[in-house]
Amino acid sequence: MKNHIHLGVRVFLVLLVLVILYPSPGFAQEPTPPDDEVNAIAKQLYCPVCENTPLDACRTSACEQWRGLIREKLQQGWTEEEIKGYFVEEYGDRVLAEPPKRGFNWLVYLVPPLAFLAGAYALYRGFTKWRISRSPSRPDSRKVPEDEVGIEKEYISRVEKELENR
Amino acid sequence: MKKWLLWGGLVLLLTILALGLIRTQQGQIGVGEKAPDFKLVTFSGETYHLQELRGKVVVVNFWSSWCESCKPEAKDLEQAWRDYRSRGDVIFLGVDYVDTEPEAREYIDQFGITYPNGPDRRTDISQAFRIRGVPETYIINRNGEIYHRQIGPFRSLEDIKSTLDPLLEGK
DSSP, X not given: OHHHHHHHHHHHHHHHHHHHHSOOHHHHSOOOOOHHHHHHHHTTBBOSSSTTOBGGGOOSHHHHHHHHHHHHHXXXXXXXXXXXXXXXXXXXXGGBSSOOSSGGGHHHHHHHHHHHHHHHHHHHHHHHHHXXXXXXXXXXXXXXXXXXXXXHHHHHHHHHHHHHHO | OHHHHHHHHHHHHHHHHHHHHHHHHOOOXXXXXXOOOOEEEOTTSOEEXXXXXXXXXXXXXXXXXXXXXXXXXXXXXXXXXXXXXXXXXXXXXXXXXXXXXXHHHHHHHHTTOOSOEEEOGGGHHHHHTTXXXXXXXXXXXXXXXXXXXXXXXXXXXXXXXXXXXXXXXXX
């Protein structure tokens, strides 16, 4: 009889431990991600309906649904890159605030710095040419030719003579 | 040589920019134009290829669960589908534009939609049709050409039928 009681207690204890240790679905679920965490990803995506509006700043129903989707994916343990990848896969590259670096998209990254460098080079060339043209080693284009100097001297002496005669 | 390379590069860049601008400035697809071919995989996993539907009249409706003006026409489109379905020469296809799946399925249930519906993955179909918003509906004739373009919702079931009937009767 005593053995039976002991056995019953042991079984109860084992079951109790199992119940405590067994992960219930409630414990397995991640806590709801805060708005900041959702918006950190949302601001890297663009609203599908209104043009040029980041997802975190948009108040349309479509964007609310998308933010809900981000929250859901975060809750499921997805990483930022996985979530962005999912959105690209579902809705195309244009949802991204920054176009992916491939194909024609490279133009977006290469053209502005190249245009800036080309402009800087053109300015440098222009400035150098201008300085060379002003340097004293070259004949001064504003100098009066010698024959003109002679004519000028002759004219002044004639004026002086006339003034003396008066 | 250096100069030629510079000019060549500039011309190439301007051409690419011009092509991009032309593409963005292109209006919507017009009546009489060939409908762009597309493949729609429905929420239930069936695949519809426009090219394989040649010989049938195809009604392509772009919608979304977040679109308020899509809702009034949803039940009319469903009713029209039920009325024409038995003919066998008409098919309605719903293309769900930039939507989330649970809400899209809820919308389909809410309006009891039975014609094939699927998501516009990567917005390929809406881009091919160059849509500006939702709802938009394109009716494609048996030769695969655009017969009617409805920007905004149909006003009523009669509106849908009066648009479709002349095409169906003029076999």
